[in-house]
Amino acid sequence: EVQMVESGGGLVKPGGSLRLSCAASGFSFRGAWMSWVRQAPGKGLEWVARIRSKIDGETTDYGAPVKGRFSISRDDSKDKLYLQMNSLKTEDTAVYYCATEGLASQNNWGQGTLVTVSA
């Protein structure tokens, strides 16, 4: 069974940093492209970032609101996906989901981890 479990969320002050992790199982992680998607309280879904597999160059893409502040990475030896979040703003408060990339879509999702940015 495909499973993703996010962790690392919590309360952080504006300007601070946080690193989220996503532990994957039940599929070949090293061959998978992966994304982070978030949902702010009372708002809709917003795509955050994507990373390709190592064999496809391990290149990355970012949504405009987080470009230059967030960094997505992966450790295929541990079947883990990461999101390093720097210079956090109150508007980054959200539940963050990791997901596998399907055909121009995300086809398997975790349950999410809550990040709260507040003074």
Added chain:
Amino acid sequence: AIQLTQSPSSLSASVGDRVTITCRASQVISNYLAWYQHKPGKGPKLLIYYVSSLESGVPSRFSGSGSGTDFTLTISSLQPEDFATYYCQLFNNDAYTFGQGTKLESK
């Protein structure tokens, strides 16, 4: 940037109803249009990709259609487990954009 506008933003319906949700793009888009179902406390669930392809394991009462700027998600006969929020999503220029969501509630 291309924007996606869903209508309606909320919808009340009864079990057995036929429900249609529309997603309109601000310009003509490719067929990289997907639909998701999202319930509170859970990760979203992919229903449809490439406009009309049904994701494995998704009931056949869900269907997608459209082209150009106008796309629809149809639930042919609403079931109790279908009450949720639905999102359309576009993939374009190595980035994803979501519609604002449609909340489907029980009448």
